[in-house]
Amino acid sequence: MKITTLAAAATLALAGLQGAQAATLDVVKKRDAVVCGTTTGFAGFSAPDAQGVWRGLDVDLCRAVAAAVLGDANKIKVVPLNSQQRFTALQSGEVDVLTRNTSVTQQRDTALGIIHAGINFYDGQGFMVPKKLGVNSAKDLDGATICMQTGTSNENTLADWARAHKITYKPVVIETFNEVVNAFAAGRCDVFTTDASGLASIRISKMEKPDDYVVLPEIISKEPLGPFVRQGDDAWLNIVSWTLAAMIEAEEYGLTTANVDEQLKSDNPNVRRILGVTPGAGKNMGLDEKWAYNIIKQVGNYGESFERNVGQGSPLKIKRGLNAQWADGGLMYALPIR
Numbered sequence: 001m002k003i004t005t006l007a008a009a010a011t012l013a014l015a016g017l018q019g020a021q022a023a024t025l026d027v028v029k030k031r032d033a034v035v036c037g038t039t040t041g042f043a044g045f046s047a048p049d050a051q052g053v054w055r056g057l058d059v060d061l062c063r064a065v066a067a068a069v070l071g072d073a074n075k076i077k078v079v080p081l082n083s084q085q086r087f088t089a090l091q092s093g094e095v096d097v098l099t100r101n102t103s104v105t106q107q108r109d110t111a112l113g114i115i116h117a118g119i120n121f122y123d124g125q126g127f128m129v130p131k132k133l134g135v136n137s138a139k140d141l142d143g144a145t146i147c148m149q150t151g152t153s154n155e156n157t158l159a160d161w162a163r164a165h166k167i168t169y170k171p172v173v174i175e176t177f178n179e180v181v182n183a184f185a186a187g188r189c190d191v192f193t194t195d196a197s198g199l200a201s202i203r204i205s206k207m208e209k210p211d212d213y214v215v216l217p218e219i220i221s222k223e224p225l226g227p228f229v230r231q232g233d234d235a236w237l238n239i240v241s242w243t244l245a246a247m248i249e250a251e252e253y254g255l256t257t258a259n260v261d262e263q264l265k266s267d268n269p270n271v272r273r274i275l276g277v278t279p280g281a282g283k284n285m286g287l288d289e290k291w292a293y294n295i296i297k298q299v300g301n302y303g304e305s306f307e308r309n310v311g312q313g314s315p316l317k318i319k320r321g322l323n324a325q326w327a328d329g330g331l332m333y334a335l336p337i338r
Contacts, residue, residue, distance in 0.1 A: 024236035033075045036062035037095035040080040043205035044310040054078045058099040060305040068243045068291040073298035083151035098228040117240040119226040122322035124219035126196035138218040145170045147189035161220040181206045204315045246292040248334035250301035257300045
């Protein structure tokens with residue numbers, strides 16, 4: 001992010017803090033819709049389908065918040081935002097929540113008047129190259145021309161990594177995401193760098209011949225992606241955070257869209273609390289006791305969302321890896337709903 005952009009963001013952050021404005025929950029209930037900031041089009045995470053309906057892992061999280069708060073996952077409004085617009089839109093109240101493959105960093109979590117509400121995808125910055133380049137490792141990229149988008153953490157991460165490995169490169173930094181993709185596809189640069197999930201999405205959805213490109217094995221950073229809300233509205237932070245937790249914990253207990261009605265009869269005390277059979281969790285957040293039931297019934301658990309959007313049931317075929325449940329060697333560990 002540019003210095004000027006940071007200064008503007010900090011100014012807006014102060015304004016946003018003074019207004020954690022009206023309580024977001026009240027605004028959402030009065031509007032009868034959750035307004036979510038997403039990407040301008042990132043297959044698997046947030047992009048419109050052939051019918052213009054927005055779908056993806058991040059869109060599912062937006063829908064889950066609507067299901068929890070309003071009882072209807074379809075009561076959402078999607079606001080497409082580029083990297084430069086996203087924080088300003090959240091700070092100013094244009095959107096209620098940012099569900100837009102955004103890396104959680106110390107600066108973003110402390111200095112911009114916003115705060116993350118969980119991690120819904122563990123990622124890392126990587127590299128994609130044309131196969132014809134004959135490169136098998138990022139360490140062979142000395143002297144390469146590298147395309148990236150401005151306003152992201154990729155610029156600084158790449159500079160730090162290259163300096164540490166004594167690699168020189170020529171950056172091609174472009175403001176608009178689609179223009180970066182087009183520049184790479186047209187051969188203006190040798191390499192495209194962004195989060196590995198983004199590279200998988202770009203390769204499948206944007207490249208005319210996906211098999212002509214390869215994502216290199218190196219991951220050069222930690223990029224924990226997740227939703228952000230405004231600082232100063234703890235009630236709304238709780239709702240978004242526990243919405244994600246409910247999706248993760250539902251997968252842990254085997255609660256799915258298909259079986260959630262039958263599971264209302266479960267004797268498992270954890271399941272009964274999640275589904276509101278044993279009341280309390282909803283009241284704690286000012287929501288209906290069926291808040292998590294509505295999420296699971298209308299959107300599904302985290303694993304269902306992952307598989308259909310970015311996993312083996314999708315064109316991206318991303319393996320669960322770090323995004324597997326903690327019991328399966330991953331990092332998805334939901335705090336208990338009790």
